Amino acid sequence: MLATLATPVVLDNGFVLLAVVSLILGLVYRAYSPTGFSDDLSLIREAPGKKHFSIWTRISFYFNCASLYRDVYDKFSKRGMPVLVPTLGTRKEIFLPYSSMKWALSQPPSVLGMWEAFNEMFQLGHSLGDEKYMIDTWPHLLARHVLTQELDEYILAVHEELKHAVDTRFGTDTENWATLDLLDTIRMVVNQVGSRFAVGLPLCRDEEYLRLLMSAIDGIVESAGVTGFAPTFLRPLIGSLASSRTRGRLAKLEAKYDPIFKERIRIMQSEKPEASDPTDLLQKMMRYAQKNRPDELETSQMTKRLLMANLGFIYQPNFAMSNMILNIVNSDAEYGTISTLREEAATHLLIFGRGRNSCPGRFLVDFQLKMMVSHLLTNYDIKFPDEYQGQRPPNRWLLEFIFPPRAVKVMVKRRAAV
Structure with a gap:
């Protein structure tokens, strides 16, 4: 879904500067913020028990995401295991294995809905002035x-x-x-x-x-x-x-x-x-x-x-x-x-x-x-x-x-x- 909605315009122009600023802000911010996810979840490319991604894992998302996602697939998805993965800015996402697809599709919107996720993604409160549009x-x-x-x-x-x-x-x-x-x-x-x-x-x-x-x-x-x-x-x-x-x-x-x-x-x-x-x-x-x-x-x-x-x-x-x-x-x-x-x-x-x-x-x-x-x-x-x-x-x-x-x-x- 993200691949069809994202635009290369903003990411190509000034991408390196945005990535560097994001990493610096993220490193400062993470010290004061909870993970927001279960402690049982593994973090991709991090040792068991780690609560935050290292700067190198976040850098790999920005500059070699193909390799990072290959690790997600080989080490977790193929084995039927979920894993936490870094994404844009200070965000994190759970990658579910294919074996969880039937469960995910069966959940009502009140449990696993798309609009809240889209609202977080599009930040319409800033661009359109109100989150109600999402x-x-x-x-x-x-x-x-x-x-x-x-x-x-x-x-x-x-x-x-x-x-x-x-x-x-x-x-x-x-x-x-x-x-x-x-x-x-x-x-x-x-x-x-x-x-x-x-x-x-x-x-x-x-x-x-x-x-x-x-x-x-x-x-x-x-x-x-x-x-x-x-x-x-x-x-x-x-x-x-x-x-x-x-x-x-x-x-x-x-x-x-x-x-x-x-x-x-x-x-x-x-x-x-x-x-x-x-x-x-x-x-x-x-x-x-x-x-x-x-x-x-x-x-x-x-x-x-x-x-x-x-x-x-x-x-x-x-x-x-x-x-x-x-x-x-x-x-x-x-x-x-x-x-x-x-x-x-x-x-x-x-x-x-x-x-x-x-x-x-x-x-x-x-x-x-x-x-x-x-x-x-x-x-x-x-x-x-x-x-x-x-x-x-x-x-x-x-x-x-x-x-x-x-x-x-x-x-x-x-x-x-x-």
């Missing part, structure tokens, strides 16, 4: 209902938008190859398609809006990353400073939404039946707020609610989709991966499930990813640039996150009529 999750519950009970009403519109987004950004030239920045292109395609579900036409095709929305989402994640480096007692100060640009982006986003929100309120106050409402999540959210959260039916709060919904629908698929394309293009020709997938895309759309604490946007993400792969492989030829010599550039580790290669390129050409 703790009071009514838009997510509403989205879950829409995406499970009413999904058929949205599929055709989402598919239409995906074709428009892909054809616009990948091009329609059947004669010449175009070289694309894969990550940026996929980000904008996913953003546009997710926005079709969230706010509908014409806003989902407004390039300025799409860039602004993505920068606001990036700001939430960047602020969370910077604030997470700091000990708890410093987070109010660090969080306020780190969120200053995010607040500016939110103000611009509010200005973009304001006339749309007012028009939607006018629709709700008219004599028209709800069946004639615009078919998008925003309208569902506003109807719900009108009946159940009237104090939130104003531009500032609805902007933040919609931003958090978009984070799930738009941000998560970017890295997954980029990696899928890179892996497909890199597949051995002898296995005929692309031709097999093209054949399968013509007749199948596989569905896979999740646990009870899964993100409600997974249903939309499932359809997005599969429809995108299907449309791309059916209508485009894709290859690596010549300078890659037919080899996929390796992913990169940054803390515990694994990202697609930075600025990775692909070459695309529209296939002749098929």
